[in-house]
Amino acid sequence: MPETIEDVTYRHQDWYAEELVDRHFVRCEFFHVDLTEAVSQGAVFTECVFGNVAFNASRHIDSAFTRCVFKRCNLFEAEFTGCKLVGSSFDQCDLRPLRIDGGDWSFVAMPGADLRGVRVTDARMREVNLTGADLTGATVTGVDLSGAQLHAAKLVRADLRGSDLTALDPTAVERAGAIVDAEQAIVLAQALGFEIR
Template structure:
């Protein structure tokens, strides 16, 4: 059975390079905790709050951060592989450069986030809030963005190939130089009112 920790507040703790395997945290709060180069495998964080936490160069494999709040956290060179972040909220976080491969980030709130150059590949991001987010030069390939909030998102130079762009209003985003495939081009053209002959 995974070791479960509930409603505990961790403050000013050094968890540098800590291995978090099959740990379960419920309703916990983490303030000024250093998780630099930490590794989580199969760890579960449910309804937790992270404030000023350093996730720099941390690696997260098949872990879950559901309905969590991240405020003023640093994710420099963090990697999430096969992780579930459903319903989590990010505010005032440093998210660059971030790598996300696989997993489920549906219903995540990243409004106004600076995501320039980040990599999201094969991630489910249904109904994610990316309103006003800065994705210039980002890689967003094979991503399910159905129902996403994309108003005002900056996509210049982003690689969007293979992603679901049905929620995208091409008129309401910055898109110069964004890369899409032929199938997506049809969807974008239809969104602009073109009939495909």
């Protein structure tokens, strides 16, 4: 069983290239912690707060960050593979170029986030809040976006193929050059009131 660390505050710590394997943090706070090139595998963070934390080039595999708050964190070139971030929020974070492969990011709040060119594949992002987010040139393929809040999002030149776009109002987003497949085109046409025959 992984050891559980509860209610601890970490400040100004250097965890560069640290390996966080099977560790469980509950309600812990991390301020100005350097997690550059750190690797987490099977780690669990529950209701933790990350403030001004550097996640640059960090790799996270099958880890969970549930109901966590990320504020002014740098996730430059961070990668999340098969991770669970249900109910977490990102505020004033540098999220480019982020890579998300698989996992569950449902109920995550990223309103107004700069997500230009990020890569999200085969993830579940049900009811994610991307209101006003900039996904220009992003790859968002095979993603479950059912119930997502996408009002005023920029999807210019974004590759959206294979994703669930049932929650998307095509008139409420910037969408020039966005790429969809034939099945999605039918969903979007129906959203606009067209009848497909």
